[in-house]
Every structure is written in structure tokens, then in C-alpha cells.
Amino acid sequence: MVTAVAQRLLSQRKQVDDTLAHFSLNRDQLRVVRDKMRVELERGLRKDSHSSASVKMLPAFVFQTPDGTERGKYLALDLGGTNFRVLVVKIRSGIRKSVRMYNKIYAIPHEIMQGTGEELFDHIVHCISDFLDYMGMKNTRLPLGFTFSFPCRQTGIDKGSLVSWTKGFKATDCEDHDVVDMLRDAIKRRNEFDLDIVAVVNDTVGTMMTCAYEDSKCEIGLIAGTGSNVCYMEDMRNIETVEGDEGQMCVNTEWGGFGENGCIEDIRTKFDREVDEGSLNSGKQRFEKMTSGMYLGEIVRQILIDLTKRGLLFRGRITEPLKTRGIFETKFLSQIERFISTYTLIIALMHLQSLGSTCDDSIIVKEVCGAVSHRAAQLCGAGMAAIVEKIRENRGLEHLEITVGVDGTLYKLHPHFSRVLKDTVRDLAPKCTVSFVLSEDGSGKGAALITAVARRYCDKRRQEWLKLRIDKYLYSMRFSDETLLEIMSRFRRELEKGLSQDTNPTATVKMLPTFVRSIPDGTEKGDFIALDLGGSNFRILRVKVSHEKKQTVQMETEIYDTPEDIIHGSGTRLFDHVAECLGDFMEKHKIKDKKLPVGFTFSFPCAQTKLDEGILLTWTKRFKASGVEGMDVVKLLNKAIKKRGVRFTDIMAVVNDTVGTMMTCGFDDHRCEVGIIIGTGTNACYMEEMRHIELVEGDEGRMCINTEWGAFGDDGMLEDIRTDFDRDIDRGSLNPGKQLFEKMVSGMYMGELVRLILVKMAREGLLFEGRITPELLTKGKFETKHISAIEKSKEGLSKAKEILARLGVEPSADDCIAVQHVCAIVSFRSASLVAATLAAILTRLKDNKHVPRLKTTVGIDGSLYKMHPQYARRLHKTVRRLVPECDVRFLLSESGSGKGAAMVTAWAYRLCGDAQQNLRHSSGDHAGNGRGGESMEV
Ligand code: BG6
Ligand code: BG6
Ligand code: GLC
Ligand code: GLC
Numbered sequence: 001m002v003t004a005v006a007q008r009l010l011s012q013r014k015q016v017d018d019t020l021a022h023f024s025l026n027r028d029q030l031r032v033v034r035d036k037m038r039v040e041l042e043r044g045l046r047k048d049s050h051s052s053a054s055v056k057m058l059p060a061f062v063f064q065t066p067d068g069t070e071r072g073k074y075l076a077l078d079l080g081g082t083n084f085r086v087l088v089v090k091i092r093s094g095i096r097k098s099v100r101m102y103n104k105i106y107a108i109p110h111e112i113m114q115g116t117g118e119e120l121f122d123h124i125v126h127c128i129s130d131f132l133d134y135m136g137m138k139n140t141r142l143p144l145g146f147t148f149s150f151p152c153r154q155t156g157i158d159k160g161s162l163v164s165w166t167k168g169f170k171a172t173d174c175e176d177h178d179v180v181d182m183l184r185d186a187i188k189r190r191n192e193f194d195l196d197i198v199a200v201v202n203d204t205v206g207t208m209m210t211c212a213y214e215d216s217k218c219e220i221g222l223i224a225g226t227g228s229n230v231c232y233m234e235d236m237r238n239i240e241t242v243e244g245d246e247g248q249m250c251v252n253t254e255w256g257g258f259g260e261n262g263c264i265e266d267i268r269t270k271f272d273r274e275v276d277e278g279s280l281n282s283g284k285q286r287f288e289k290m291t292s293g294m295y296l297g298e299i300v301r302q303i304l305i306d307l308t309k310r311g312l313l314f315r316g317r318i319t320e321p322l323k324t325r326g327i328f329e330t331k332f333l334s335q336i337e338r339f340i341s342t343y344t345l346i347i348a349l350m351h352l353q354s355l356g357s358t359c360d361d362s363i364i365v366k367e368v369c370g371a372v373s374h375r376a377a378q379l380c381g382a383g384m385a386a387i388v389e390k391i392r393e394n395r396g397l398e399h400l401e402i403t404v405g406v407d408g409t410l411y412k413l414h415p416h417f418s419r420v421l422k423d424t425v426r427d428l429a430p431k432c433t434v435s436f437v438l439s440e441d442g443s444g445k446g447a448a449l450i451t452a453v454a455r456r457y458c459d460k461r462r463q464e465w466l467k468l469r470i471d472k473y474l475y476s477m478r479f480s481d482e483t484l485l486e487i488m489s490r491f492r493r494e495l496e497k498g499l500s501q502d503t504n505p506t507a508t509v510k511m512l513p514t515f516v517r518s519i520p521d522g523t524e525k526g527d528f529i530a531l532d533l534g535g536s537n538f539r540i541l542r543v544k545v546s547h548e549k550k551q552t553v554q555m556e557t558e559i560y561d562t563p564e565d566i567i568h569g570s571g572t573r574l575f576d577h578v579a580e581c582l583g584d585f586m587e588k589h590k591i592k593d594k595k596l597p598v599g600f601t602f603s604f605p606c607a608q609t610k611l612d613e614g615i616l617l618t619w620t621k622r623f624k625a626s627g628v629e630g631m632d633v634v635k636l637l638n639k640a641i642k643k644r645g646v647r648f649t650d651i652m653a654v655v656n657d658t659v660g661t662m663m664t665c666g667f668d669d670h671r672c673e674v675g676i677i678i679g680t681g682t683n684a685c686y687m688e689e690m691r692h693i694e695l696v697e698g699d700e701g702r703m704c705i706n707t708e709w710g711a712f713g714d715d716g717m718l719e720d721i722r723t724d725f726d727r728d729i730d731r732g733s734l735n736p737g738k739q740l741f742e743k744m745v746s747g748m749y750m751g752e753l754v755r756l757i758l759v760k761m762a763r764e765g766l767l768f769e770g771r772i773t774p775e776l777l778t779k780g781k782f783e784t785k786h787i788s789a790i791e792k793s794k795e796g797l798s799k800a801k802e803i804l805a806r807l808g809v810e811p812s813a814d815d816c817i818a819v820q821h822v823c824a825i826v827s828f829r830s831a832s833l834v835a836a837t838l839a840a841i842l843t844r845l846k847d848n849k850h851v852p853r854l855k856t857t858v859g860i861d862g863s864l865y866k867m868h869p870q871y872a873r874r875l876h877k878t879v880r881r882l883v884p885e886c887d888v889r890f891l892l893s894e895s896g897s898g899k900g901a902a903m904v905t906a907w908a909y910r911l912c913g914d915a916q917q918n919l920r921h922s923s924g925d926h927a928g929n930g931r932g933g934e935s936m937e938v
Helices: 002-021 027-045 117-135 179-190 203-212 270-277 286-291 293-309 330-338 342-351 359-394 409-413 417-428 444-473 481-499 571-588 633-643 657-668 724-731 740-745 747-763 784-790 796-806 813-849 863-867 871-882 898-923
Strands: 072-079 084-092 098-106 143-148 152-156 159-162 196-201 218-224 228-235 248-252 400-407 432-438 526-533 538-548 550-560 598-602 651-655 672-678 682-689 702-706 854-861 886-892
Touching: 002 293, 002 359, 027 359, 027 417, 072 117, 072 444, 084 117, 084 444, 098 117, 098 444, 117 179, 143 179, 143 203, 143 444, 159 179, 179 196, 196 203, 196 444, 203 218, 203 228, 203 248, 203 400, 203 444, 218 359, 218 409, 228 286, 228 359, 270 286, 270 293, 286 293, 286 359, 293 330, 293 359, 293 409, 330 359, 330 409, 359 400, 359 417, 359 432, 400 409, 409 417, 417 432, 444 813, 481 813, 481 871, 526 571, 526 898, 538 571, 538 898, 550 571, 550 898, 571 633, 598 633, 598 898, 633 651, 651 657, 651 898, 657 672, 657 682, 657 702, 657 854, 657 898, 672 813, 682 740, 682 813, 724 740, 724 747, 740 747, 740 813, 747 784, 747 813, 747 863, 784 796, 784 813, 784 863, 796 813, 813 854, 813 871, 813 886, 854 863, 863 871, 871 886
Parallel strands: 072 143, 143 196, 218 400, 400 432, 526 598, 598 651, 672 854, 854 886
Antiparallel strands: 072 084, 084 098, 152 159, 218 228, 228 248, 526 538, 538 550, 672 682, 682 702
């Protein structure tokens, strides 16, 4: 009797063991699985075999893992796992690098999973709407990353058409449709909020990115949950289905489909086939059906039914719960295997709808679960071994160290799955050290990170595209070096024309002798007054140059207004105003009774025959006072001063601001022999050889020449590079037909140039959605200082927004980028043109000196040069490119041109003193402190 019972038990045991033996895979079998997986991976990557491959190897259009610089606020959807989640993800970069997430889980009812596509996406949008309300974010248009855990054929990061539903989804009219379009359409249908869908991402990819944010070695993503799948970073050259060979791209393997071509039939059991036949996608996802949470319970159930039918279990009685498909969820499988004591197991099984009742039954159920889950883990391990080996070979490494980011309830909850998986990988891929990192944050975080990267990439591409469009529109304002060299040689010819006696009368660049013959030599001293008229400020200065041990300069400055009605009124009024300001200055500084020599920086073209005479040739820039052109400004000012009854020494010298600047900089750097102004106006002076200055007697030494390069082009010489905008500016100016180079270059005109361009672009619908406001149409409303603000690298775009808003336009982000680029083109053109003309002066200096390399210093002043964030760098770079044979130091005049004017005055005063002394010595005249009648030169 005992023997009979024992035999029955033994036979029962054997039958159970025989049944479960089909689930036990030995090492060789697993190696075969690994190798077959490898073959399918390769077939999926190759163009010729891709369409028939069971592992689809779908390009994911993710080119890199996160680098920590990602930031911003994103919305993420996570659809396709056990839960549907909507999340907000806030990413910070830099030292405060962190990711904060807020999420809500929503149910997707069964009938919606398997209803129509429209119903499914409407439901998704309904959940988003609820979440946005919950977060109070309905009105913020956030960028969205969409984790969609199904196979998608992507053609870009924001385009993916569903290949086929897997797992529990079967909504109609979705396969072969773009999921991003379907989501967008549903958002439109709801018409409540707007989102910027930037990326569609598989959950494996999201998981890889989530883990890679913490561990840069993470280049594989694994999901062992409801479904089963892997992605990894593949070399572009191996992905034949995508153009390009450079770098890497993530590939979503969709390994769940492995075996669809029959290649693993040898290891599939009748239970696997039964599960497949009862599934929503029979014949498909065969590997997934042997390895993932959605199906393992089903396999267990099929085995239990079989064993029960054969009288080996549950006393041969098939209960209703056992007949129910899906009764065994992954979590139950995990729970059953976790229970150690049989007693607790029985209770659990009874709880699980009375599936088990006896102790033996419970043991068998646990064994069945163990066999099924063990095989699943081994198969995933074999598949993973194929992947890591492939990566190792791709990289030609003896040994690969790599991290796999993992997610999924099976991996997370099952007590043994992860261990068996790891053991198998170790066994089947001995040349790889593989670490597995659990994704704690789900794939939504990864999707947000991908969105951040994609957005940055899109923004960059979009900006490049916008800039390219503007480059094309303003192509005539962009010069090649070839053109600049041509302009440089034209200007060089102009210099020569202006210097020669014969051609000077018809030359546009007047090359005015200044009678300044050298830069300061360090011996200057005294107490002076300097007037500085013609730049953006009218300044009066007291300059004290002392000479104890070392030469030092002390300056006191006052800025005075020059109202429009005065600079456009009569000359007498203008000089009376100057004299009045001077009187005020002397009073304020308590020097009314001091007889201080005066240097007059007068920043306009003056013909000089001596230092203390300047015949104004023509007004430039904003000035237009009547009765001054053709007159000696020194005389006019002296007259006005005398009229006020102010007692002090006469004006000793009149200098152009370029000369004042050169002298100011020459004080600190004795190599300085060029002075340029890039401010309201533009101009340059330099030290020319006397023998070349035919307008002044004498061949010895050098003299500073005020080129008045602002007039370059007044004879039509620059017509090929002038644009219609330049012509408009000229027509609307105070001096049409004059100072044409200045009008392309200097601060007084650049803002206006930009304004005219913006108006034209808006009219053509290229900006501001075609809107033009009265402010935008008002002359002078866009100033050069705005260009400087807009071109600032950090806050430039927000400045653009602010400035344009003040002009009444509500600019879009693209408008701001476009306006910034317009500013850049206009200011770049200015710097390039100045570089060309300055280069001409430098080559002339070099030739004059007969040296193979010129080492020199250029003194510079002017608000455009000083305030614009990029101007100086661009100018310096271009000059160095155009004249590589010159080593140029650019020296900013920190103290304006007044100090330089004082230097000139010091010399003039000393010469005058010497002359007086000589006169006194020869005539015995000791009276008076005025100057002699001689012309003075420095
Ligand atoms: C979640 C991820 O953590 O895991 C999902 O956020 C993913 O994107 C899921 O699909 C997979 O696991 P399961 O078990 O929920 O299918
Ligand atoms: C000042 C000089 O620093 O710069 C002036 O002192 C000169 O002499 C001026 O005219 C040029 O710049 P802006 O921008 O004021 O025209
Ligand atoms: C299924 C899907 C796949 C997904 C996996 C895990 O296999 O086809 O895209 O990654 O499930 O959720
Ligand atoms: C104008 C003047 C010139 C001056 C320059 C810079 O071009 O004509 O003399 O140097 O502006 O202020």
C-alpha cells in the first residue's frame, strides 16, 4: 500500500518534473540563443535584411546620453507600462544640478486600450488636461517628451509611426500612423491648451537616459516589466537604415519580436504556443511572451491547467479562477516565489482566488513559477550577452565595462530574476563586465532629458536656419576678405591722392595736416584747459601735468549740454554757448583769475596752416550751425570769449579728436602713431613722413595727418558696396552726399540703419508677423546703443525683447533672434570696413618705414568701440587677418582726447614761451603775457 502511494507520488513527481524540464535551459542552449539573437541584431541593422528581421532594430534618433548641461521645465507622458503617468520634470544644470519631478498616475481602462485610436488619444489628452489643472499650468506651453512604449519607426526625434501594438493595447487606426500627429490632433480637438511635442521615446531609451544622467557608462536600457525590450548606443556606421556614418545613435532593438521567424522554436514549449494563441497579437513578440511580466503568469496558468487536467494538481479540479486568462499577474508570480514558508504560501494561494489548497499543490505551484521565471531571466541574460558582446566588438575592445539601466516590475519585484539574469550575462559574455543600475525615477525623467537635448539641438538648428535666411537677405552687407582687401587698396590710393598737391583738391579723403609733429615725449608740464566739442558729449577739462620724479596728469571734467537748437542755430550762438560754458567751468573750479592756456579739441574737418588756426571745411555728424564753414573756429571762439570779458590766455591749439586721442594714448605708449575714433562719427589720423605731405613745406621728420576718412566714397568710390539702406540714410541726413563711409560705419547712423532694415523686413512679412508700429517708423527710435545691448551674449535676446516691446512690437523668440542677427550684420560690417581702412594706413606706415614687419600702436576712442560687446574683438581680428605683417596694439583712450589736446597745448605754450623769450631778448620788451604773432607747430 505504502509502495503504491509512494509510486503514485513518485510518478506524479516525475510527470511534474518532466513538464518543467522543458523550461530548464542548459548552457549550450543559452549560447545558441545568444548567438541567434546576435544574428538577428545584425539582420535588423542591415538594409537588405532589415524588413524581414524579427528584431527590428529601430533607430531612436537619440545621438548622445545626457552630459549634465540639460536644463528647463518639461512635461512628460509615460504610456505603455503598467501605469500611465503624466509628469512635470524640472531639470537644473551646473552646480545646482538636479531633477525634480511631480507626477500623477492615471488608469487606462481596458475598453480604451482596445477601442479606437481617437478614443485612446482623447483619453490621454483628458488626463494631461487634468494634470495641468492640478499643477496650475494650463497656460504655460511646455515642451513635451512622450514615452511611448511600443515599436515606432522614427524618422526624427519627434516623428514615429507605430509599427504594431504590443502587450495589452490594440486600439484601432493607430498602426502605421504617426503617434505625435495623433497626440497633436487630440490636443487640437480638446482646444484647451497647447504643448510643444519635442520628442517621442521608447521606454528603454527613456530608462537608459534616466540612468545615464547619473552614470555616464550607461549605454544600454533594459525593460523587464509588462513587456521586454532593450536599447543601446550603436555606431552610426552600422545602422544602415539611417544616413550618415559619424558618431552613435541609440537603437531600440524591440527584441520582444525575436523568434517571430521561427528561429527559437526548439525551445518554445506547447505552453508558450498556447499563450501566444490566446494573446492579442498571435505569432508576434514570441521572445517577449517567454520573458515578460504580462505573459509569465499566463504560462504558469497554462501549466497549472495541464497539470490539473492530468490529475497532478488541485485534485484534478479546474476551478473558475484557474480558467480565467490574466489571473496570474507578474506581482503574484513574484509574491509566490518570495514566500519561504509553505504555510504562508498556501494562505497566499487561497487568497489568490483559491488556486491552491494543499501543501503539495503549493509546492508544485511555486516550482512552476520558479521554472518559468528562471527561464525568462536566463533568456534575457542570453539576449543581453549578445548585445554587450556586439558593443565590445564594435569598439574593438578586449574587455568592455558597461552599465545597463533597468526598469520594469518583473526586474524590480521578482526575488530572483535579476540575479539569474546577471549570472547568465556573466557566464555568456565573459569579456564584459556589466553593471545593472535600477532606474528609480522611471523613464519620464529620461524622456525629459531627451527633450532638453532635442530642444537644444532644434533651437540651434532653428537659429542657424534663421540666421542663414537673414544672411541671405542682407548678403550685400557681408564682405569677404577679398572685398575688404579691395577696399583697403582703394583707400590706400585715396590716402595718396589726398597727400599729393595736384590731386588733393579733387580728393575726397582730405588728408589734413595738423601741425602736430610728434607724440608726447614726457617733458610736457603745466596747467591747461581743454575743450572737447564734437563727440557725443561736450566736455570742458582742467588738465594738470606735473613733473616731479614722474610725469603725472590730473584732470577735472564737466560735461555740458549742446542743445539741438544751438548746434543747428547760428555760429555766433554756438560759440557764445561754448564761451559761456567755459566761464561757468572757470567759476566752478575757481580758476577765473588764472591765465590758463586752452587746447580746443574740435572734432570736425579743419584746414590748418598752424596749430592755432582751424578753418572749418564742412560740418559733419549732428552739427549744422550757420556761418561757421570757411571760418577759423579759433578766431570765432576767441571772439566769443573776449565778448564775455573772460581774462585768460588765448587758445593755443586746435586739434581733431583723432589727434587728441593719438596724443592721449601716445602719453602712455610711445609707439602710438595712429589715432582712430569709432563713435558718433569715425575718423583716423596717423604720423606721415613730411616728405610725402606736399601741402606743407619741408621734408624733415613727420607730421600728423587727419585723414577725415569719413568722406571716403563721396566720389562714388564705394557705390558697389553701398546698399539701398545706406542711400536712404544719406538722403535723410543733414549732409546728403557727404561722409558716405562714415554713414556706413559710425554710431550716429548704425541704429538708424538697423531700423530701416527692420521696417523693410516687417513690410515683407519676415518679422513681427508683418506688423509695423508708428514707433518703428519714427526716425531715431532705434539707437546704436540698442545694438550694443542686443548683441550682448548673455542677456542680448531679452534686451531685444525689451527694446522691441518699447517700439510697440510684440516680438516672438524668433523675431528677437532675427533682430539680434541683423544688428550683428550691421555692426560687423562697420568693424570690417574700419579694419580695411585702418589696414591701409598700417601698410602705408610700414612702407614708409621700409620694414618687413610693422610694430605699432593704435590709440582708439569712441562710444561704439567702447560700448559694443563684440566690436573691438571683431575689428582687431579682421585687421590682423588683413595685414598679418603688422603687429598692432590697440590702446583704448581711457581719458578721452582732452589729455592729448593738453599735451599739444603744452608744447604750443612752451614754443610760444620760447618765442616770447627770444622776442624779449631781442627787443627788450618785458611787458604783456600774450603770444607772439608767429605760427606755431608742435
Ligand atoms: C516604468 C517606466 O518605470 O517602467 C515606463 O517609467 C516603463 O516607461 C515601465 O514602461 C516598464 O515596467 P512595467 O512593469 O510597468 O511594464
Ligand atoms: C571722446 C573724446 O572720448 O570720444 C572726444 O574725448 C571724441 O574727443 C569722442 O570726439 C568720440 O566718441 P563719441 O562716441 O563721443 O562720438
Ligand atoms: C514591448 C514594446 C516595447 C517596449 C517593451 C517594454 O516590447 O513593444 O516597445 O519597450 O514592451 O515596455
Ligand atoms: C567726423 C568728423 C571728424 C571726427 C570724427 C569723429 O568724421 O568729421 O573730424 O574726427 O567725426 O568724431
